[in-house]
Amino acid sequence: MSGSHPGRIAARFADCRAQGRAALVGYLTGFDPDHERSLANLLAACEAGVDVLELGVPFSDPTADGPEIQAAMVRALAAGASLEGVLGLASRVRERFAELPIVLFSYANPLLRACDRDPAGARGFCARLRELGVDGLLVVDLPPEQASILRAPAIAAGLDWIGLCAPTSPPARLNKIVNDASGFVYAVSLTGVTGSALDADSEALRAQLEDLRGRTQLPIAVGFGVREPAQVQALAPQVDAVVVGSALVQAGRDGPSSLASRVADLRAATTG
């Protein structure tokens, strides 16, 4: 268990709070467009100021994602992406950034498949994730009703279980989600897929975030459709973190320096 740093996520949120700003959670799809260029992009993004890395596992049928991330997953799979390969990228990032929280984003099937294939089952797989330097899991198609198959072994292995709250979730569901979550709660900003157009100043979103704040002590991250520094600036005072995904994937298509400058612009906006 060398390199195990329990609480990297909590520590980073505390740091950001002390600096009087929101954390920047940056999403990139592993292996997009291939192993080498993905690694270069990941390192550049983290160097440029991503506070929490959300590393996406490519999936053949990403039903919750919009066109930008779908295309990234297609590129990644065409380049031979596998869960093991993406975990290899995670451990390379971990070598360079000892304190950076890494959250693995995935659809359920690749993870459940890995659990089935691990001699020690889901517990064994989750323990290995932890050893490789992963800090949390964000599984988009495991709502609370279905989450126990992976959540319990993840928690047992010391991984945080990131809960997803939707604008459509009624109060009873929100309470269940935040009670099951650890690390942070991810507020989905809009009723739609990733990368959709977002009005960051909408009253409904403000009310949604305020309501969520009343339900949990955990840090709250908001994401889906956040592309511009102005949106980060508008959201930062209301939350503990802002998630940017499709926009980083798009910037990453032009290589590490373009991506890094996009990250720097977004990071500068986190002071609100």
Place this chain on the structure above:
Amino acid sequence: MPVQPPDTSPPALGDFGQFGGRYVAETLMPAVEQLAREWPIAWADEAFQAEYSRILSEYVGRPSPLTPAPRLAAAIGGGQIWLKREDLNHTGAHKINNCVGQVLLARRLGKTRIIAETGAGQHGVATATVCAYFGLPCVVYMGAEDVARQALNVFRMRLLGAEVRPVEAGSATLKDAINEALRDWVANVADTHYVIGSVMGPDPYPSMVRDLQRVIGDEARAQCLDRMGSLPDAVVACVGGGSNAIGIFAAFLDDPGVQLIGVEAAGEGLEGRHAATMSRGEVGVYHGMRSLVLQNDDGQLQEAHSISAGLDYPGIGPEHAHLRERGRARYLAIDDEQALAALSLLSRTEGIIPALETAHALAALEPLVAELGPQAKLLVNLSGRGDKDMHTVMGRLDAESLALVERARAHSSQAQAGQGGQ
């Protein structure tokens, strides 16, 4: 198939053992929960039942007849073969039974917009038809590959007033159309109902679609008792997602003497490209359900292949996986060539041109008669008619008739040229 470690068994949601469940994004969960809550109430409501039955009777044309097939039986070595004629329904297949019920439910829930996915176009046409009947806007997602292969059905849907949206992503076939329909539903869940076309997807869809297709089995069971004087020895149906099979099986589940036999598509053969989820699939989570799926070691879905677009799907309804696991149903695989031969045989012996999907079930009859004996009573769900498949079949089965058409065309243009010279 790998044994599931105990710590990955899901909580019971849906009634299909380890299969089923609701594996969808949180944004959709409230809508899925609403369906799960409201469907049993609607289905138990006499007024809802009365309207569903009335439309099936006066619009769809139910009950569909049971037709004996003695010349087919003679050609395959015996058996008493009876065909449940879902091909005679309005729009030419069993799909419309489900669409009528789901659109009625959508209206009851105050939804004002309907979306659907389609592979060959049969479910899309049935959904577009019912939306026209009720005056509801309808969007149908269809893989771009399928749009190209099924131009006639695309035109039918547009004529019926539906918007057809081609899906270029992934393999541009049925599974990608489902992905895109799910994305539309996530974005428009407040006013939109997604009419899933088979016994698949998140709970309650597999149960709801079964309930709506069960009319096939209920009618057929009564017709068997009336016409054959007994229950059949076996009920045979083709399986893609599995709705026509579940619909006819459902009425016979509690008749232990009746064998239930599903027939899936072996495509170019089980060692090549196929859609044989039961034979070659493994447990996975996909399109909102836990079931058997065709996937690689890394949990990525594989592209299915069948000559019949309706069976060209890498998953299967969770109830089928459960029926097989508990030994209540068994599943055979029939390849493209066998299906084509069966389509041709039924056409010539009984004057019925079946859909390519249905032809898979028909192709299984000869080995079943050999196994069960020449006195065996076999009930087959004739799930759809073959008009939509004529272009595919002509290319594969009857190059001669294509050549005949070409010669006639050449002759007629020569004649015209000759006339012009006078």
